[in-house]
Amino acid sequence: MKKVIIIRYGEIHLKGKNRGFFEDLLKNNIKNAVVDFGATVSRIPGRYLVDNFADRDEERLVSAIGKVAGIFSYSVATEVASDYDEIKAEAIRQVQDKEGSFKVFVNRGDKHFPLNSMELAREIGGDILDANSDFNPKHKLNIDVRENGKTYIFSEVIYGMGGMPVGSSGKGMLLLSGGIDSPVAGYMMAKRGTKLVAVHYHSYPYTSALAREKVEKLAELLLPYNGGNLTIYMVNMAKYQETIHANCNDSYMITLLRRGMFRIAERLCKDHDADMLITGENLGQVASQTIESMTVVENVLNSTPVLRPLVAFDKTDIITVAKKIGTFETSIQPYEDCCTVFLPDNPVTKPKLSSVEREEQKFDWQGLLNDAYNSIEVVRF
Amino acid sequence: MEKIVYLDNAATTKPFGELAEIYADCSQNYYNPSAVYGGAIDVRKKFESARKNIAKFLGGETGNIIFTSGATEANNLALSSVKFRGGQNLVVSLGEHPAVYQKAKTMQNAGTNVTYLPISADGAVDTTRLAEYITKDTAMVSVMHVSNETGAINDIKTIAKFAKKVNPQVIIHADGTQAFGKIAVDLYDLGVDMYTISAHKIYGPKGVGALWVRSGVRVVPTAIGGGQENGLRSGTENVFGILSLEYCAKRVVQELPQNLEKVAAYRKDILSALDASGVEYKVNGNGSPYILNITFEGLRGEVLLHTLEADGIYISTGSACSSKKPDNRTLRAMGLSDSQIMGTVRISFSAYDNIDTKFVSQKLIDAVLDLRKKISGRK
Numbered sequence: 001m002k003k004v005i006i007i008r009y010g011e012i013h014l015k016g017k018n019r020g021f022f023e024d025l026l027k028n029n030i031k032n033a034v035v036d037f038g039a040t041v042s043r044i045p046g047r048y049l050v051d052n053f054a055d056r057d058e059e060r061l062v063s064a065i066g067k068v069a070g071i072f073s074y075s076v077a078t079e080v081a082s083d084y085d086e087i088k089a090e091a092i093r094q095v096q097d098k099e100g101s102f103k104v105f106v107n108r109g110d111k112h113f114p115l116n117s118m119e120l121a122r123e124i125g126g127d128i129l130d131a132n133s134d135f136n137p138k139h140k141l142n143i144d145v146r147e148n149g150k151t152y153i154f155s156e157v158i159y160g161m162g163g164m165p166v167g168s169s170g171k172g173m174l175l176l177s178g179g180i181d182s183p184v185a186g187y188m189m190a191k192r193g194t195k196l197v198a199v200h201y202h203s204y205p206y207t208s209a210l211a212r213e214k215v216e217k218l219a220e221l222l223l224p225y226n227g228g229n230l231t232i233y234m235v236n237m238a239k240y241q242e243t244i245h246a247n248c249n250d251s252y253m254i255t256l257l258r259r260g261m262f263r264i265a266e267r268l269c270k271d272h273d274a275d276m277l278i279t280g281e282n283l284g285q286v287a288s289q290t291i292e293s294m295t296v297v298e299n300v301l302n303s304t305p306v307l308r309p310l311v312a313f314d315k316t317d318i319i320t321v322a323k324k325i326g327t328f329e330t331s332i333q334p335y336e337d338c339c340t341v342f343l344p345d346n347p348v349t350k351p352k353l354s355s356v357e358r359e360e361q362k363f364d365w366q367g368l369l370n371d372a373y374n375s376i377e378v379v380r381f
Numbered sequence: 382m383e384k385i386v387y388l389d390n391a392a393t394t395k396p397f398g399e400l401a402e403i404y405a406d407c408s409q410n411y412y413n414p415s416a417v418y419g420g421a422i423d424v425r426k427k428f429e430s431a432r433k434n435i436a437k438f439l440g441g442e443t444g445n446i447i448f449t450s451g452a453t454e455a456n457n458l459a460l461s462s463v464k465f466r467g468g469q470n471l472v473v474s475l476g477e478h479p480a481v482y483q484k485a486k487t488m489q490n491a492g493t494n495v496t497y498l499p500i501s502a503d504g505a506v507d508t509t510r511l512a513e514y515i516t517k518d519t520a521m522v523s524v525m526h527v528s529n530e531t532g533a534i535n536d537i538k539t540i541a542k543f544a545k546k547v548n549p550q551v552i553i554h555a556d557g558t559q560a561f562g563k564i565a566v567d568l569y570d571l572g573v574d575m576y577t578i579s580a581h582k583i584y585g586p587k588g589v590g591a592l593w594v595r596s597g598v599r600v601v602p603t604a605i606g607g608g609q610e611n612g613l614r615s616g617t618e619n620v621f622g623i624l625s626l627e628y629c630a631k632r633v634v635q636e637l638p639q640n641l642e643k644v645a646a647y648r649k650d651i652l653s654a655l656d657a658s659g660v661e662y663k664v665n666g667n668g669s670p671y672i673l674n675i676t677f678e679g680l681r682g683e684v685l686l687h688t689l690e691a692d693g694i695y696i697s698t699g700s701a702c703s704s705k706k707p708d709n710r711t712l713r714a715m716g717l718s719d720s721q722i723m724g725t726v727r728i729s730f731s732a733y734d735n736i737d738t739k740f741v742s743q744k745l746i747d748a749v750l751d752l753r754k755k756i757s758g759r760k
Binding site: 204205206208209242245246342 | 681683684686687688690691755756
C-alpha cells in the first residue's frame with residue numbers, strides 16, 4: 001500500500017494525432033512541478049501517476065500540481081494491487097473513521113478485472129457495510145481499476161487548472177509591467193499552452209529600484225504556471241524617454257514610448273524565437289488603451305501578432321484572477337514601472353498615425369532603441 | 382564601481398573594526414551567563430559592568446539599563462509599561478519614528494487615548510504650545526530626542542519639566558536612537574524617566590539596544606521567560622551585542638566633541654558648495670549636524686538617489702518613487718508640500734569616515750542640475 005497522486009487530463013483527449021506530443025509535454029511539465037520534492041512521474045493509460053514522495057510534502061505537491069495547465073483533475077490515492085481482497089481491505093480502511101452515508105464509485109479501465117464496475121461497487125459497498133453496520137451514507141469512495149494491474153482508491157477529486165500544457169501553443173513575449181493586468185494576461189496565455197518569456201521596461205534612475213524587485217517577485221509567482229522557468233528581458237527606456245521629452249510634443253509621450261516598447265519586443269521575439277507579443281491591455285482602461293492608440297502602436301510591428309487576452313475583461317474580473325493566482329498583493333505595491341516624471345498632463349487618446357510619425361522624425365528613435373536593445377539585461381528564473 | 386561614499390548613517394553605521402576582538406573573546410568565553418560555574422560568572426560580571434558603564438555614559442546613574450534587541454523593542458517596552466487609567470492619555474509627537482508612532486497607533490486602536498503633538502516647520506516640537514496637549518490627565522509623554530528624518534533636536538528638558546509640573550506622576554520617555562553618541566546626552570539633566578538607545582547607529586552591531594529606566598519607574602515586561610534582566614526582558618543575553626554596545630558607547634561619548642566638529646564641517650562644506658553653485662534647495666530641520674535633510678523641489682528624491690548611486694554615493698530618501706501621494710509623515714507635519722516631499726533626500730554622516738566633501742558636493746550639484754534640465758522639457 002502506498003500513496004500516489006493520480007492525474008487526469010482534460011482537453012488533450014481531443015487532439016487526435018498530436019496526442020502523444022501533448023501527453024509528453026504535460027508529463028514533462030508535471031515533472032518540473034514535482035521535481036523539487038524528489039517525486040517521480042509516470043504515465044499509465046489515461047492517467048499520470050506521481051509517486052515516491054514523502055507524506056510531509058503531500059500538501060505542497062497538491063498545490064504545485066494545481067498550477068500545471070492541462071490537468072483536468074487529480075486525487076491523492078492509495079495504490080493497491082487489482083485484487084479483490086486488497087481493494088476491500090483498503091476501502092474499509094479509508095472509511096473506518098467516517099460517519100454518515102457513503103457511495104462507492106468504480107471506474108474499471110482494466111476490462112480484464114473479473115467484476116464489472118457495477119458489480120465491484122456493489123460488492124465493496126456491501127463489504128463496507130458489513131465492516132461498519134452503523135454507516136449512514138454521506139461519503140464518496142472512488143475505486144479506479146487501471147490496466148497496469150493496480151487499483152487506486154481515494155475519496156477526493158481536486159480540480160486542476162484545466163487548459164492546455166504549457167509549450168503546446170507557441171512561445172509568447174509577455175510585456176510584464178508590474179501592474180495588475182500583465183501577470184494575469186501571462187497566466188491566461190500560459191493556461192492556453194503558451195510558453196512565456198517576458199520583457200520589462202523600466203526607466204532607471206527615474207523609476208524606483210523597488211519596482212524591479214516587484215517585477216522579479218511577480219515573475220516568481222508566474223513560474224509554476226510556466227513550467228517552472230521564466231526569462232525576463234529588462235530594458236531601460238530612460239534615454240529614449242528623456243529624448244522624447246526634450247524633442248517632442250509631450251502629449252505623444254505614451255504613444256511614442258509604447259511604439260518603442262513594441263519595436264523592441266518584436267526584435268526580442270525574432271531573436272529568441274517567440275511567436276507573439278502578449279499584453280495586458282484592456283480596451284478603454286486608460287488613454288493608451290483606446291482602439292486608436294492600440295492601432296497606432298501595433299502599426300510598428302512587421303509580422304508579429306499581438307495577443308491581448310484581457311481586452312474585453314472588466315477590471316473587477318481581472319482582479320479576481322489576480323487574487324486567485326496570487327499576484328494581486330504584489331501588483332498593488334505602489335512602485336511604478338514607467339516613469340511618471342515624464343507623464344504628460346494631456347496624453348492623446350486618439351493619436352493619428354501621421355502625427356505620431358511626424359513626432360518620430362524629431363529624434364533618432366532607431367539609434368536610441370538600438371542602444372536600449374544592446375544593453376538589455378537578462379534575468380532567468 | 383568606484384569606492385562607496387556611504388552617506389546613509391542615520392539608517393545604520395559601519396561597525397567599528399575593533400568589534401572583531403570582542404567577538405573573538407566571546408567565542409572563547411561563550412557560557413550562558415545564567416549558569417553558575419566560574420566561566421559563566423565571569424561573563425555575567427562583564428556585561429553587568431557594561432550595564433553600569435552605559436548608564437554612566439548616558440548620565441543616568443540614577444537608573445538602570447535593560448538590554449533589548451534594539452531601539453524598536455526598547456520603545457515598545459517603554460510604551461507598554463505605562464498604565465492608562467480612566468481616560469488618561471499618551472502624548473507622542475507627529476515626528477516620531479514608527480517604533481513609537483505605530484506602537485501608539487496600535488494602543489489607540491486598543492482603546493488608549495492618544496494625543497499627537499504637532500511639530501513646527503523646523504522639525505521640532507513647539508514647546509510654547511505644550512499646554513494644549515499635555516494635561517493633568519497625561520500619563521505618558523514620548524518624544525524623540527533627535528529626529529531620524531531631519532536631525533531636528535527636541536527640547537526634551539523643557540517638555541519633561543512642563544509635563545512633570547502639570548502631572549508629577551507622568552512618565553517621560555525619549556527615543557534617543559539618533560542622539561546618543563552624536564549630541565551631548567545627560568539623562569539627569571534631561572529629566573526623563575525612560576530613554577532608548579541603539580548600538581548600530583553608533584558603529585555597533587545590529588540587533589542590540591537598551592532602554593534606560595529611572596529607578597523606581599515600573600516596567601511591564603513583554604518578553605516573559607527565564608527571568609533575565611531582572612525579569613523585565615527574558616531571553617539569554619546577547620553578550621557580544623552588549624559588550625559591543627559598551628565599547629561603542631564609551632568611544633563615541635569620549636570622542637563626541639571632535640566628532641561633532643568633523644561632521645559639522647562636512648555639512649557646512651556641502652551647503653557652502655550648494656550656495657556657491659546657485660542650486661535652489663531648502664534644508665529641513667536644523668539640529669544635529671549628523672543629518673542633512675534637503676529638498677530640491679521639482680526633482681524626485683529617488684531619481685537623485687539613483688543618480689548619485691551611479692557615482693558610488695549612497696544617500697536616502699524619505700519617500701519612494703511612486704505615482705501615488707508621496708508619503709513622509711514627518712515632512713508633511715512640518716508643512717512641506719507634495720512636490721517638496723517628493724524632492725527631498727537625507728544625507729547622514731559618519732564621524733569615522735573621511736569624506737571628500739568636494740567630490741560629494743560636485744556630484745550632488747551636477748546631478749541636480751542635470752536632472753532639472755532633463756525634466757524641464759522641450760527646449
